[in-house]
Structures are given as C-alpha cells and as structure tokens.
Amino acid sequence: MITAPAFIRQTQQPGFQIKPLMLIYGEEPLYVRLSLDALREALKAQGFMQRDRYDVEGQFNWQDLQMDTQAMSLFADKRIIELDMPKGTPGKEGGEFIRNWLNQQQQVMDLETVVVVTCEKLDSRQTKAKWYQAIEAQGLVVQSKPIEGNALIQWCQKRAADIGLQLDGEAAAELAQRVEGNLLAADQELEKLGLLFPQGAQLTIDNIRQSVADQAHYQLFALSTAMLLGKTQYALQILHRLQQEGLEAPIVLWLLSKELRSLIAVSQKQQTMNLTQAYKQLNIWSSKQNEFNAALRRHNLSYWQSLLGLAMQIDFQIKGLSQGDEWVNLSDLVFKISQ
Incomplete structure (x- = not known):
C-alpha cells in the first residue's frame, strides 16, 4: 500500500x-x-x-x-x-x-x-x-488519507506556492479552518485567490478573511457528517461555531430535519428491502451511505421518529409561537442525533 x-x-x-x-x-x-x-x-x-x-x-x-x-x-x-x-x-x-x-x-x-x-x-x-x-x-x-492539523496548513502553503502565491502560517491556518479540512474547497479557494492577487503576492490572515467567502455551507456539511457518524463533541463544536458566525437557526433546523426525514425514510424502506435498494430509491449518494449506515446502527425507526417532535418544537420557537431558546434545543437535537 x-x-x-x-x-x-x-x-x-x-x-x-x-x-x-x-x-x-x-x-x-x-x-x-x-x-x-x-x-x-x-x-x-x-x-x-x-x-x-x-x-x-x-x-x-x-x-x-x-x-x-x-x-x-x-x-x-x-x-x-x-x-x-x-x-x-x-x-x-x-x-x-x-x-x-x-x-x-x-x-x-x-x-x-x-x-x-x-x-x-x-x-x-x-x-x-x-x-x-x-x-x-x-x-x-x-x-x-485525510489531511488534518499542521499537515493541512502545510498543504495549503504548498498548494498556494504551486499557483504563485505565498501564505504565512496564520493565513494558511485561517484558510484551513474556514474550509473545515475540505481539500476540494481549499483548492477552489486558492484558485480564486490566484486570480485576485498578482504572482508572488504574500497573503496575510486579513487577506484570507477579506477574500475567502464565508464557508458556512462547508461547515453545514461537516455538521451533517459528524452527527451521522456519531462524533458528538465535534458536531456540537461545529454547531457552536455556526451560531457564533451568525448563521440563522432556520438553516440549521432545515439541515437537521432533512437528515431526520432521510433516516426515517431509509429505516422504513429497510423493512421491505435491503439497504442498497433503499438508498437507490431515495437517491442517497454513495458518499453519504457510510454515514447513514453508522447512524442506522445506533438507533431504530421509532427513535428517529421521536426526534421530529423536538424539531417541531424548535420550529415553533423560531417563529415565536413557543417559549424557549432555539439554539439550546438545536444543541439538544444535534446531541440526540449523534449519540
């Protein structure tokens, strides 16, 4: 190997x-x-x-x-x-x-x-x-293999050099954090930076913050993956970061509800067919199937259905129809999906 x-x-x-x-x-x-x-x-x-x-x-x-x-x-x-x-x-x-x-x-x-x-x-x-x-x-x-930590920072610096840019350590670390370790996203952002700045430019952390778009959508994908794989603490960290960055609660609730509905649908299909057929009928991409497999091993259909009630309660709180802190309950829902 x-x-x-x-x-x-x-x-x-x-x-x-x-x-x-x-x-x-x-x-x-x-x-x-x-x-x-x-x-x-x-x-x-x-x-x-x-x-x-x-x-x-x-x-x-x-x-x-x-x-x-x-x-x-x-x-x-x-x-x-x-x-x-x-x-x-x-x-x-x-x-x-x-x-x-x-x-x-x-x-x-x-x-x-x-x-x-x-x-x-x-x-x-x-x-x-x-x-x-x-x-x-x-x-x-x-x-x-995934590239993480300092290796990811070094990868960003080397890839930047390949396209004629220089990233100091802080700038590379900021880029790595914004794309949540997604190399495809990092590569795309560096290609854009190569068009925005002249050859040989030395980019700082401020350049990254000003030029790299808010990567909240990448963090949403990371939140979904962490929840389904059962990485509870990591999922909660991502949720907290999204809240700090000002992402609106309805967007997070949309993601959690979507994954819950998919888990329920797969669990129902699984009663009459194998998982491969269920995934194919529900158009769940192969790249997500390992994540769903992990979640389905942890809980059954009735458990996933029970969490829809909490999602509905959060929806009422967001709309002002019920008292309570929607972010506290979003944390609770992320915890229960990932545990």
Whole structure:
C-alpha cells in the first residue's frame, strides 16, 4: 500500500512500473481524483490511449466485463478499464473477476489492458477481504488519507506556492479552518485567490478573511457528517461555531430535519428491502451511505421518529409561537442525533 501523494510522485518518475490492476481508495476525494489523473497521464505516456469506464453498483454484470476484457482486437490500442466502485463491494463474482484477472496477467510481459478500481473509504472488514488482499499482493493499492492539523496548513502553503502565491502560517491556518479540512474547497479557494492577487503576492490572515467567502455551507456539511457518524463533541463544536458566525437557526433546523426525514425514510424502506435498494430509491449518494449506515446502527425507526417532535418544537420557537431558546434545543437535537 502506498499513500496518494507518494503515488503521484511515483507516477512522475521515469520507468514507472505498471501493475495489471490498481486500486485507488480513501476518504479524501481530491487525492483520489489527483491520483487517478496522474495514473492516466503515466499510462498515456506508455501507450494506453483507450479508456473505458464502468460504474459498479447494484446488479453489475461482471460476466459482461469478463467478455469485454477478452474481446481484444489485434490492432487495438492499449487501454485502461476504470471501475468506479464507491462502496467497495464487488460481491462474489466481482471478487472472482479481480483474482482471476490478476492471476492471468501475472505472466504477461507486455500488458495490453490495465484495470483501475476506485472506491471511497474502506473499513477493516473490506481490507481483509480476498479481493483486496489479492490486489495488495499482485497489484497496487493507493490510499487517500485525510489531511488534518499542521499537515493541512502545510498543504495549503504548498498548494498556494504551486499557483504563485505565498501564505504565512496564520493565513494558511485561517484558510484551513474556514474550509473545515475540505481539500476540494481549499483548492477552489486558492484558485480564486490566484486570480485576485498578482504572482508572488504574500497573503496575510486579513487577506484570507477579506477574500475567502464565508464557508458556512462547508461547515453545514461537516455538521451533517459528524452527527451521522456519531462524533458528538465535534458536531456540537461545529454547531457552536455556526451560531457564533451568525448563521440563522432556520438553516440549521432545515439541515437537521432533512437528515431526520432521510433516516426515517431509509429505516422504513429497510423493512421491505435491503439497504442498497433503499438508498437507490431515495437517491442517497454513495458518499453519504457510510454515514447513514453508522447512524442506522445506533438507533431504530421509532427513535428517529421521536426526534421530529423536538424539531417541531424548535420550529415553533423560531417563529415565536413557543417559549424557549432555539439554539439550546438545536444543541439538544444535534446531541440526540449523534449519540
């Protein structure tokens, strides 16, 4: 296993060694994307000009993929087959395809086809699965880990330097805090700063505060994630910060009510179908499914339904129809969702 930043550097070295199957996965989507882009460039330089992409979800037909990999024309370009498998669950047939592909390609001197699998975060059970172990043994595994704390501050400084800007420590820390550790958001903000300031400009904390838009929406996303994953203290810290920054209580209540309604809907669907089908019918993105899984393991349908009463009480307080402090009750609701 190799980390995403190290892998990106490796692809840029002469003689980059291609493996028949490579897995890129992790919690940081920016580095999953950057790793995939770097790999595409490296493979293109070695003659892999054709690229085919498959979305692996639901009732994916692995037999069709098997036939496709065998139907190679004599004069066909070298090609990349990309399998987007967000949940990291290939199933029995998918696991067999992965192991068989690796075994078949092990003796091939000049690879004509390379398979690249991308996933979101994998848990310990998945990394112990036979398909994962086979890739680790015979292919290559690239992990995209979250960047936090001082490492995130340093990342902001390095990324700024890449686009011709200089960030002092305070400015980089302010940027990291405003985007709540979201690298995609940080990257976007730095790109904007590159357009606002001349090359070589030294940016201060005041420049960041004046130029970087209020990232309350990123904090809302972070609040949702923390609640669903059961990170109670972190969720309450985010809520307190939102209150301090002047975010209106109805917006927070909208978020909490939306997540509650989704939890209730999934719990109801789960009584007649499996989770995968429920998520698909309710259009819950794969990136949120692990968070919902964590919440659903903590409480049942009746519990989530009981919290709607508290949400309604907060709504009455916001509208002046009931006495009480809506922020106190919002804290209580965040606590009860995340506990």
